[in-house]
Amino acid sequence: MAKSKQAFAERLFDWFTRSDDDPTHIPDPTLLLATGSADDTAALGEQGAPVSTKAPSKRYEIIKLLGKGAYGVVSLARDLRxxxxxxxxxxxxxxxxxxxxYKHFVQEARIAGQLDNPNIVTIYDVEAGEVPCILMEHLSGGNLGTLIRLDAPMNELEALRLLRGIMNGLRAAHRHGVVHRDIKPSNIIFDQNGTPKVTDFGVAIFLKEDDTSATKNLFVGTPDYMAPxxxxxxxxxxxxxxxxxxxxLMLYEMLTGERLHRFGPIKTAEQLEKILAGLSLPSDSEFPEEVTEDTRDLVRLLIRKDPDQRPADAQAAIDAIDEVIASHVGMDDLKDTGGEEPTILREMFEDILRLFLGDGVISAAERRELTIRSKRLGIEMDEALELEEKVRNELQLPSLRHLQEYAWRVESVLSDRKFTEEDHKLLDELAWAYNISESERTKIQDNVMVKFQMKEGVVEDLIP
Structure with a gap:
């Protein structure tokens, strides 16, 4: 099956499970899990085995299947309480x-469930019944791999700010003694506001525990993103x-649109030795000309072969990122807003909103820029959304709540990759009721179709 033809549900499940960046490839347990027993390997090869989509309790209602694969299923659900x-x-x-x-499944919940940070996916609960399940935050903003495919080479400042958010999540994990060990673009997902969140702690380790951890001394991770x-x-x-x-490595990929390493499967000691001997830092010519020297040096600092030459920890890395960002904006806007009164800052943000809403539509790129500007002005996300609702009402535009409901309905009717006359009528009626313009409708539907990969050639592979 070609990548561009793979079902969206299958690709979405790849997002949540142990895989390399080829969605048609079932992970090699000896490489990515490193503890796979003969029984596990045999089970991976089974086809058509029954998989439960039953809610873990009466408290939850399964809305629809989001994905299924070799390890199980992911469903969208509603907490009825x-x-x-x-x-x-x-x-x-x-x-x-x-x-x-099973152990990796439980470990993912155990580790992520202890981490409370806006840049880490939230685990709400774990059910250990007949069919073990993890109840987790539902995020609809795609992943970094998709963003790189659509937008890379990315704006330098945007890439730096995304990296800072990721580092913030890792700083929280590291302070709890957790090392992720499989950081890569497909394991960075976004909420609807564009906030990056680290997910998939299936092969993470607790450094504070003793050396009996099952994978502490084993070859685990995705080779293209593994440290030496x-x-x-x-x-x-x-x-x-x-x-x-x-x-x-992810920063390099955001800035260039290319992976620095493409190793493929590593099967022999000789192959591994050759890879390690060939590791080198990217030269200036390997970056786009517009990328500044400070940012190029930051990439090279983070990917030093000797870990002692890298930043000592995530906090030191954040400090280095902040220095580069500050040099870009010409002021340390991460610390304060120059003493401006809050009212003035809100009015400034409202003016930015009016500018962006001039055509009645906010694109994905404009949405990310709004998020950046609200942070620079010291405006919290909830307040930024309230101000946007105010401006939308002033300009007689549809509310955010109505747009989100319409987008959800579009995603629901297109989830089977069909679009019937009845679906068309339903969306027409909803758009009319909410005063959603044709251009806004087209943008929402296009975004959903890109997400479902219904437009051939738009993106080669939605979920790595």
């Missing part, structure tokens, strides 16, 4: 308790600086 939408990740029942895949010390775990200990190395 508080009305919250969430994603429920259910493990295939054939992975019994004690299997390595991860490739030789029997020789070197792996710590938080391995995650910083992967972040440097």
């Amino acid at each position: 508080i009305g919250r939408m969430l994603a429920i990740k259910q493990l295939n029942a054939r992975f019994r308790r004690g299997s390595s895949i 010390e991860q490739m030789e775990p029997e020789k070197y200990s792996v710590d938080a600086r391995a995650d910083l190395y992967a972040c440097g």
Whole structure:
């Protein structure tokens, strides 16, 4: 099956499961899981085994299947008690308790559930019933891999700010003694406001625990984003600086649109030795001309072969990023807003909104820029959305709530990759009721179709 033809549901499940960046490839347990038993490997090869999409309890209602794959299913659900939408990740029942895949599933919930940070996906609960499942935050903003494919080479300042958010999540994880070990674009996902969040802690380790961890000294991760010390775990200990190395590779990819490394499967010691011997820092000519020297040096700092030459921890990396950002904007806008009164700052943001809403539509790129500008002005996200509602009402434009409801309805009717006459009538009626313009409707529908990969050639692969 060609990448461009793979079902959206299958690609979405790849987002949540152990995989390399080829969505048609079932992960090699000896490479990415590194603890796969013979039973696990055999189970991976089974086809058509029954997978439950039953809600874990009467409290939850399954809305629809988001994806299914070798390990289980991911469903969109509603918490009937508080009305919250969430994603429920259910493990295939054939992975019994004690299997390595079951252990990684439980570990993901255990680790991520202890981390409370706006740049880490929130785990709400874990159910350990007949079909184990993780109840987690539902995020609809795509992932960094998709953003790179659509937008790279990215704006330098935008790339730096995204990296800072990712580092903020990693700083929280590292302070809890957690090393992710599989940082890559497909494991950075966005909420609807464009906030990056780290996900998939399936092969993470607790450094504070003893050395009995099942994968502490094994070859785990995605080779193209692995630090050199991860490739030789029997020789070197792996710590938080391995995650910083992967972040440097992602920054390079955001700035250039290309991966620095494409190793492919690593099957022999000789192949590994050749890779390690050939590692080198990117030269100036490998960056776009507009990328500043400070940012190029930041990339090279993060991906030093010797971990002792990288920043000591995520906080040191954030400090280095802040210095580069400050040099771009000409002031340290991360610390204050120059003493401006809050009222003036809100009025400034309202003027920016009026400018962006001049044509009645805010594009994805403009939405990210609004997020950046609100942060620079010290305006919290909730307040920024309130101000946007105020301006929309002033300009007699549809409310954000109505636009979100319309987008949800579009996604719902197109989820089966069909668009019937009845669907068309339903969306027409909803758009008329909410006063949604034709241009806004087209933008929403195009975004959903890109997400579902219904437009051939728009993006080669939505979910890496």
